[in-house]
Amino acid sequence: KAGVTQTPRYLIKTRGQQVTLSCSPISGHRSVSWYQQTPGQGLQFLFEYFSETQRNKGNFPGRFSGRQFSNSRSEMNVSTLELGDSALYLCASRSGQGNTEAFFGQGTRLTVV
Amino acid sequence: EDQVTQSPEALRLQEGESSSLNCSYTVSGLRGLFWYRQDPGKGPEFLFTLYSAGEEKEKERLKATLTKKESFLHITAPKPEDSATYLCAVQAVGSQGNLIFGKGTKLSVKP
Numbered sequence: 468k469a470g471v472t473q474t475p476r477y478l479i480k481t482r483g484q485q486v487t488l489s490c491s492p493i494s495g496h497r498s499v500s501w502y503q504q505t506p507g508q509g510l511q512f513l514f515e516y517f518s519e520t521q522r523n524k525g526n527f528p529g530r531f532s533g534r535q536f537s538n539s540r541s542e543m544n545v546s547t548l549e550l551g552d553s554a555l556y557l558c559a560s561r562s563g564q565g566n567t568e569a570f571f572g573q574g575t576r577l578t579v580v
Numbered sequence: 581e582d583q584v585t586q587s588p589e590a591l592r593l594q595e596g597e598s599s600s601l602n603c604s605y606t607v608s609g610l611r612g613l614f615w616y617r618q619d620p621g622k623g624p625e626f627l628f629t630l631y632s633a634g635e636e637k638e639k640e641r642l643k644a645t646l647t648k649k650e651s652f653l654h655i656t657a658p659k660p661e662d663s664a665t666y667l668c669a670v671q672a673v674g675s676q677g678n679l680i681f682g683k684g685t686k687l688s689v690k691p
Contacts, residue, residue, distance in 0.1 A: 500677045515678060
């Protein structure tokens with residue numbers, strides 16, 4: 468059974484640019500969550516999508532947005548990149564039914580220069 | 581405010597030297613507590629889910645336990661390949677897919 472796939476694995480962007488990251492969840496899973504991981508703050512929740520609807524959102528500025536498609540694949544977008552946006556962005560897949568564990572992808576390492 | 585605190589931040593062990601990692605949590609209502617292992621440059625790997633106080637789960641050299649205020653990850657006779665950062669996360673009642681993570685414990689096991 469394939470795991471969670473995130474693309475690309477690495478990105479280097481310039482301040483002010485925008486970026487789109489992609490996540491394909493485990494087959495059959497309908498919930499996708501996004502997290503930002505930095506050395507100082509650890510893992511912080513960005514947002515969660517279930518059946519194409521955003522169910523929950525963390526405390527991040529509006530520059531961070533996401534969406535989910537009918538096949539459960541999800542994308543997150545960051546506009547007007549800042550140096551502080553450099554981080555490992557992780558996607559987590561859950562079946563979405565009740566208390567279920569989240570399975571993470573390998574992440575996308577974003578560097579803003 | 582829901583919060584998770586892990587201790588110690590870093591732990592060095594000799595191969596075979598057993599120890600425990602701590603995860604203290606404060607949530608309005610616990611829906612589940614999760615342990616993950618993360619290797620450098622990789623995503624967290626799921627280890628255990630605990631739902632209620634008194635529950636225990638085991639996997640190879642790892643055993644996770646849960647009380648009303650904290651969880652412990654016991655490592656018995658660790659090997660160098662157990663070296664990693666161990667993350668604890670909680671999901672609160674009423675949250676939707678929102679895991680609150682601790683900062684992690686970085687474990688190093690020397691041969």
